[in-house]
Amino acid sequence: MTSSLFDLSGKVALITGGNSGIGLGFARGIAKQGGSIAIWARNAEKNLAAKADLEAAGAAKVITYQVDVSSEQAIVAGYEQLIADFGRVDCVFANSGRASRSRSVLTLDAEEWHDLLNVNLHGAFFTLREGAKQMVKRAEAGEPGGSLVYCGSLSMFHGIAGINNYAASKGGMGAVVRGMAAELGKYEIRCNSIAPGYIKTGIGTDGDMPKEMAERIAQVDAHFANKTPIHRVGKPEDFEGIGAYLCSDASSFHTGDTIVIDGGSLVYPSYAF
Numbered sequence: 705m706t707s708s709l710f711d712l713s714g715k716v717a718l719i720t721g722g723n724s725g726i727g728l729g730f731a732r733g734i735a736k737q738g739g740s741i742a743i744w745a746r747n748a749e750k751n752l753a754a755k756a757d758l759e760a761a762g763a764a765k766v767i768t769y770q771v772d773v774s775s776e777q778a779i780v781a782g783y784e785q786l787i788a789d790f791g792r793v794d795c796v797f798a799n800s801g802r803a804s805r806s807r808s809v810l811t812l813d814a815e816e817w818h819d820l821l822n823v824n825l826h827g828a829f830f831t832l833r834e835g836a837k838q839m840v841k842r843a844e845a846g847e848p849g850g851s852l853v854y855c856g857s858l859s860m861f862h863g864i865a866g867i868n869n870y871a872a873s874k875g876g877m878g879a880v881v882r883g884m885a886a887e888l889g890k891y892e893i894r895c896n897s898i899a900p901g902y903i904k905t906g907i908g909t910d911g912d913m914p915k916e917m918a919e920r921i922a923q924v925d926a927h928f929a930n931k932t933p934i935h936r937v938g939k940p941e942d943f944e945g946i947g948a949y950l951c952s953d954a955s956s957f958h959t960g961d962t963i964v965i966d967g968g969s970l971v972y973p974s975y976a977f
Contacts, residue, residue, distance in 0.1 A: 710952040712739030713764070716790045717951050720744040720773050720831055721800035723754035725905035726855060726943050730797050733944030734951050735763035742786050742793075744771040744800070765790070773800045773827035783834045792842065795951040796835035798828040798877075799855040804870035817869045824873035828854055829880055832895075836884065839893050848892035851950050854881050856897045858970055860962060878962055885960035894959035896950060901966025902928040903938035933968030 707713070717734045721727040722743040731741050735758040743758075743766070745751055751768035758766045767789055771782040786793060801824040806812040832852045839850030859871040860878045878897050885895040904925065929936050942965060949955050964970050 708737065709954050710737045710948045712737040712948065712951055715739045715794040715951055716742065716792050717795040717797065717947075718742045718744065718786060718793055718831075718835065719797040719799055720771070720827075722797070723747060723750040723768065725940055726900060726903060727797065727799040728754055728757070729940035729943035730799065730853075730855075730947030731758055731763075732761050732941075733947035734795075735759075735761035735766075736944065737948045737952065738762055738764055739795075739948075739951060740765040740790060742766075742790065743768040744773060744782060746770050746772065773831060774822040776826070776830045779827070779830045779834055783838065787838065793835055793838050794849070795851040795853070796832060797853045797855065797947070798831040800827060800831075801855070801873070804867035806869060807866040809866065809868050812866075812868055820869045821873055824870065825876050828873075828877050832881070832884065836888060836893065840888070840891050843891040843893070849953075849956065850891070850893040851955065852881070852884060852888075852893065852895040853950050854878070854895075854897045856899045856962065858899055858901055858964075858966060860897070860899055861970060881962075882960050889959060892956065894950075894955060894957075896955075896959060897962040898943070898946060899962050899964045899966070899970075900943070901932065901938055901964070901969045903940065903942070905940060928969070931969065931972065932966070933972050936967065938965065938967060 712734055717739055719727050719731045722731045723745040734741055741758055741763050743751060743754055755766045755768050769782060772778045804820055805816055835852055854877050856874040856878055860874045864871060881895045881897045925937050
């Protein structure tokens with residue numbers, strides 16, 4: 705019996721922010737192919753639910769941790785515990801991040817600028833850097849390979865008014881990932897970014913939400929669905945396949961890329977009708 709092209713038996717993946725949304729989508733794809741998963745996220749209740757979800761999907765082993773990815777020290781300690789628990793890490797998804805609270809470059813203050821970058825840029829960099837160290841150590845011991853993945857956004861390509869700190873973090877990490885791909889290829893470590901489009905990650909499904917807000921979110925969903933060549937909003941499930949692919953040996957020659965998962969919205973210009 706031959707194994708699946710995306711067989712992840714024996715592979716260990718770390719997903720930050722992996723207890724919901726796109727991160728859980730990545731994790732679920734890996735679970736369905738038999739991989740083991742470490743989740744770093746701060747909400748204990750969501751971590752517990754994600755663990756049950758991933759075990760039911762077929763994960764070989766799942767451990768969740770409460771790790772603050774805005775702290776370099778917490779990230780380093782998190783890897784020490786991960787390696788103690790799993791013995792290795794084959795794939796890292798730096799997925800944790802937050803939206804900008806800014807709405808104008810004119811009022812974007814220092815506190816908001818730096819607070820977002822601490823998670824979206826610095827936290828992502830340290831997460832991938834520490835993962836790379838583990839993979840290089842293994843390569844030098846005779847087992848090359850590994851996959852580092854950053855979750856960006858279409859702001860890596862588009863100019864979006866007001867959210868300058870968010871766009872800076874995504875574009876900056878895109879450049880970091882390309883540099884890592886150039887440096888780490890000699891260890892057969894590949895490094896890629898994912899750029900999601902408009903993804904429905906659960907907000908707006910709460911039955912207790914005020915009617916006015918629910919209607920507003922429905923309007924936003926309809927707008928994006930209408931403007932996307934594949935006429936629907938994205939879902940976390942749309943990231944299961946790319947998660948499994950990038951974790952698997954099937955992607956062993958794919959590096960330095962920014963992979964767009966957006967239903968075609970990036971290639972569809974605003975003047976099209």
